[in-house]
Amino acid sequence: MWDYTFIVWFVTDSCFSHSVPSMIGQVLFILYSIKKCFDLRYLKTSKIFLFYLLFCFFCWFNIHSGHALSVSTAEFMLNVVLRNFLTLFFLFQYLSRLNTIKVKKLLLVSFVIASIVLLIENYHITGSIIIRGGKSGINGNEQAVNNAIILGWILFEWNYRKEKNYILIGILLFFIILAGTRKAILSIVLIGTIGFILENPNKILGNSIKISFGVVFIFFVLFYVPFIYDIIGHRFESLFSIFDDTNTTELDSSAETRQHFIDIGLTYILHNPWNGYGIDCFREIPGSFNTYSHNNYVELLFGVGIPGMISFYLMYLYTLLISIKKYFIDRSKSLILGISILVTCLFADYAMVSYFYREMFLRMLLCYFFVAEIFSKNDKGLEYDS
Secondary structure, three states, X not given: OHHHHHHHHHHHHHHOOOOHXXXXXXXXXXXXHHXXXXXXXXXXXXXXXXXXXXXXXXXXXXXXXOOOOOHHHHHHHHHHHHHHHHHHHHHHHHHOOOOHHHHHHHHHHHHHHHHXXXXXXXXXXXXXXXXXXXXXXXXXXXXXXHHHHHHHHHHHOHHHOOOOOHHHHHHHHHHHHHHOXXXXXXXXXXXXXXXXXXXXXXXXXXXXXXXXXXXXXXXXXXXXXXXXXXXXXXXXXXXXXXXXOOOOOOOOHHHHHHHHHHHHXXXXXXXXXXOOOOOOHHHHOOOOOOOOOOOHXXXXXXXXXXXXXXXXXXXXXHHHHHHHHHHOOOOXXXXXXXXXXXXXXXXHOOOOOOOOOOHHHHHHHHHHHHHOOHHHHHXXXXXXXX
């Protein structure tokens, strides 16, 4: 039953974020989690909780110290991040009891269902299954990155699995391409590249050749398969034009808008780097078009300053420090996969705002449990160790 409430929470939160259905899904998951924790009479703890509460404190302090551009906007988002702590806490309790096979199957089921619901929702509104650029207002970025991470996990284990599920890979790629987001494609490349290098650091030349062939193949498909080029290939072409002063290709609206937001955000940040202007208050400044900055680092620096941004990323830095310490002792597959996903998540945050999405907790905890090898310990029936 706990599994079903998780799936309901994830699908509703992914497809109808911060709406009544997502709130119902969240409440169902939390209530059943409370029941299970009460039945088991044990709660698991982690420093990650303290880091996130520290971030919440900076959001609160910014408002009450008079730095928020709009108190009502900042207070609304403060309520969101505080409620999100409950999801983080009980998601931790739930995932910490799963083994590797169980969590992989669970994520695959949840991600595929969420992707199908997004496509149906988009088709119902626009008459098209292509989410990117539609008039539905649906943002498939978060789910595309989720699909890229699970696909990266599958490809990472490719040489260790006797059974090769090509159909599953095709399904995930299909959803990623329809979302039309560069972040997802680059995430797959990053997970594979980092995993190859970390797993065999003494074979850098051989791995570099393999990675190069893989990257060339991916970009050949992106640029020379018409259907794929029309959805996402041209967006990479636009991205690369940034680095070529002689290229007359115009930036696509997404890259141009993001760069505009980063520029105006940095202008404000340089004038007030330590205090910020209130969480979610980027939307209050001229030129923001009443939306967020499309860059998690700029969004947090603008909202809660340098201390607040650091407090948020302490969850990742803590996991990264554990991974560095362990890497030089035992280069387990679980550890390497965790590092690969963690670095990919940090990269993806450059091109999207993730701090208020509850799906972010799932990716972050996935990194932590891989690095801390909690899933591996559960495989062997060993006790959880925080």
